[in-house]
Amino acid sequence: xxxxxxxxxxxxxxxxxxxxxxxxxxxxxxxxxxxxxxxxxxxxxxxxxxxxxxxxxxxxxxxxxxxxxxxxxxxxxxxxxxxxxxxxxxxxxxxxxxxxxxxxxxxxxxxxxxxxxxxxxxxxxxxxxxxxxxxxxxxxxxxxxxxxxxxxxxxxxxxxxxxxxxxxxxxxxxxxxxxxxxxxxxxxxxxxxxxxxxxxxxxxxxxxxxxxxxxxxxxxxxxxxxxxxxxxxxxxxxxxxxxxxxxxxxxxxxxxxxxxxxxxxxxxxxxxxxxxxxxxxxxxxxxxxxxxxxxxxxxxxxxxxxxxxxxxxxxxxxxxxxxxxxxxxxxxxxxxxxxxxxxxxxxxxxxxxxx
Amino acid sequence: xxxxxxxxxxxxxxxxxxxxxxxxxxxxxxxxxxxxxxxxxxxxxxxxxxxxxxxxxxxxxxxxxxxxxxxxxxxxxxxxxxxxxxxxxxxxxxxxxxxxxxxxxxxxxxxxxxxxxxxxxxxxxxxxxxxxxxxxxxxxxxxxxxxxxxxxxxxxxxxxxxxxxxxxxxxxxxxxxxxxxxxxxxxxxxxxxxxxxxxxxxxxxxxxxxxxxxxxxxxxxxxxxxxxxxxxx
Numbered sequence: 093x094x095x096x097x098x099x100x101x102x103x104x105x106x107x108x109x110x111x112x113x114x115x116x117x118x119x120x121x122x123x124x125x126x127x128x129x130x131x132x133x134x135x136x137x138x139x140x141x142x143x144x145x146x147x148x149x150x151x152x153x154x155x156x157x158x159x160x161x162x163x164x165x166x167x168x169x170x171x172x173x174x175x176x177x178x179x180x181x182x183x184x185x186x187x188x189x190x191x192x193x194x195x196x197x198x199x200x201x202x203x204x205x206x207x208x209x210x211x212x213x214x215x216x217x218x219x220x221x222x223x224x225x226x227x228x229x230x231x232x233x234x235x236x237x238x239x240x241x242x243x244x245x246x247x248x249x250x251x252x253x254x255x256x257x258x259x260x261x262x263x264x265x266x267x268x269x270x271x272x273x274x275x276x277x278x279x280x281x282x283x284x285x286x287x288x289x290x291x292x293x294x295x296x297x298x299x300x301x302x303x304x305x306x307x308x309x310x311x312x313x314x315x316x317x318x319x320x321x322x323x324x325x326x327x328x329x330x331x332x333x334x335x336x337x338x339x340x341x342x343x344x345x346x347x348x349x350x351x352x353x354x355x356x357x358x359x360x361x362x363x364x365x366x367x368x369x370x371x372x373x374x375x376x377x378x379x380x381x382x383x384x385x386x387x388x389x390x391x392x393x394x395x396x397x398x399x400x401x402x403x404x405x406x407x408x409x410x411x412x413x414x415x416x417x418x419x420x421x422x423x424x425x426x427x428x429x430x431x432x433x434x435x436x437x438x439x440x441x442x443x444x445x446x447x
Numbered sequence: 448x449x450x451x452x453x454x455x456x457x458x459x460x461x462x463x464x465x466x467x468x469x470x471x472x473x474x475x476x477x478x479x480x481x482x483x484x485x486x487x488x489x490x491x492x493x494x495x496x497x498x499x500x501x502x503x504x505x506x507x508x509x510x511x512x513x514x515x516x517x518x519x520x521x522x523x524x525x526x527x528x529x530x531x532x533x534x535x536x537x538x539x540x541x542x543x544x545x546x547x548x549x550x551x552x553x554x555x556x557x558x559x560x561x562x563x564x565x566x567x568x569x570x571x572x573x574x575x576x577x578x579x580x581x582x583x584x585x586x587x588x589x590x591x592x593x594x595x596x597x598x599x600x601x602x603x604x605x606x607x608x609x610x611x612x613x614x615x616x617x618x619x620x621x622x623x624x625x626x627x628x629x630x631x632x633x634x635x636x637x638x639x640x641x642x643x644x645x646x647x648x649x650x651x652x653x654x655x656x657x658x659x660x661x662x663x664x665x666x667x668x669x670x671x672x673x674x675x676x677x678x679x680x
Contacts, residue, residue, distance in 0.1 A: 165577040172578035182593045195580030
């Protein structure tokens with residue numbers, strides 16, 4: 093199961109040049125708006141014909157500009173979930189779900205309707221018209237519709253961008269289940285660190301139509317990048333659930349030698365989880381603070397201090413082998429005399445880690 | 448209320464009008480959908496010319512259209528002679544000719560209505576259908592056509608109403624033969640030309656108003672329905 097992309101495409105003065113491969117799990121195309129993410133995913137889907145290049149899936153040639161091969165979208169069997177759900181207004185939810193399934197069954201395959209309806213929690217909506225669904229419900233139906241077409245690959249173009257925070261939180265768990273319970277590779281376009289941190293196995297960073305970095309999610313999201321907005325910069329920590337304190341709804345996540353307390357995370361012990369710790373949520377103390385509500389006080393050493401920008405600096409810490417980023421003002425840096433090698437405590441409110 | 452009772456000749460004119468209008472509407476429908484699709488979606492040289500030709504009957508004096516039909520589709524006209532010889536279809540001085548004249552006159556209205564509703568279709572829905580495995584023909588049949596349907600129905604009704612009222616082109620092309628080419632409008636015209644024909648003209652006028660009014664109202668209703676559906680999406 094592997095998608096190989098090597099294409100070049102010009103749109104007016106802007107051009108997209110990208111070469112990468114994507115296999116099982118979630119590959120995120122990450123970048124700011126206008127970086128060429130949507131053009132790239134449309135090229136993969138076949139909605140946009142690249143000027144130049146090659147696109148193959150499992151050795152199946154879908155685009156080859158030299159051999160003049162271009163397989164149209166309906167023959168690629170790639171599911172596509174758009175930013176707006178794009179449900180057919182003249183069909184009810186059941187028929188929308190059945191649309192791609194009908195063509196897939198024609199090709200001799202049919203996905204399991206009940207299992208997918210159940211996975212997405214849309215059983216109660218089947219007889220409703222798309223016009224009467226909330227944004228989150230529409231998007232779940234759109235995901236189900238794409239899945240039921242028995243896709244070989246699932247493309248998602250900012251599927252949560254048009255939704256408010258609550259609806260996002262409603263859909264993210266379904267996407268995680270999708271990643272964990274199906275074998276379909278997913279290409280996920282997003283500009284949100286939070287979404288990518290939660291979902292992606294691999295991240296490809298796009299800037300001005302070029303790939304500026306690629307690699308596993310933890311490495312890419314912890315490295316400074318212009319694709320990550322100042323407010324969202326931080327580090328991604330991969331850990332496992334250790335124990336849960338049911339009475340306080342606190343879960344302890346172990347990452348290396350660190351034990352981090354996280355609120356309201358219902359997961360069995362041993363389950364791998366990712367924590368995105370935003371640099372702006374991390375305080376520094378030169379001595380261990382007392383009488384503080386913040387639950388996570390992690391001893392560590394300053395590894396390096398970044399360039400000052402807008403009166404703020406990013407301080408890189410090593411806390412028991414785990415790298416954590418903290419953003420402080422230049423004033424705090426000078427008052428606390430922060431410098432590389434100095435032992436400090438990183439203070440993180442558990443509430444800031446609410447997934 | 449005796450004056451309201453229709454004579455046989457009047458009934459004949461009404462039934463003929465309904466037949467001519469129905470045939471004109473149905474026979475021109477596939478062409479109208481095709482042309483509307485080309486005008487809404489196509490990008491080619493000469494699109495403005497095609498658009499002009501389609502709309503010509505709307506702006507030309509009907510007599511001119513009728514005369515052109517007579518020249519082209521008459522017994523000795525280039526198209527008329529060809530069709531008579533190879534398909535057996537004769538237009539001149541037959542009810543089929545009346546249907547042709549009505550179809551030509553109503554065509555711009557039908558194309559316009561269908562074209563507007565094709566242009567209102569969200570093409571992103573068609574892209575979505577393609578990614579779900581539907582080829583271009585299936586996309587058209589299962590997504591585009593159902594969304595355009597209200598526009599098609601509105602166009603058909605408008606064309607039907609226009610055909611019911613057509614007079615100039617029809618009388619020029621196929622004359623005014625009772626039982627063959629004398630439609631509602633021609634019959635009213637004939638009544639007004641003879642002394643004491645006012646009552647007959649008035650009876651047919653009422654019927655004409657009722658049919659046209661009903662057609663317009665249904666068309667308006669369907670157009671509103673279409674707009675509502677698009678908004679909901």
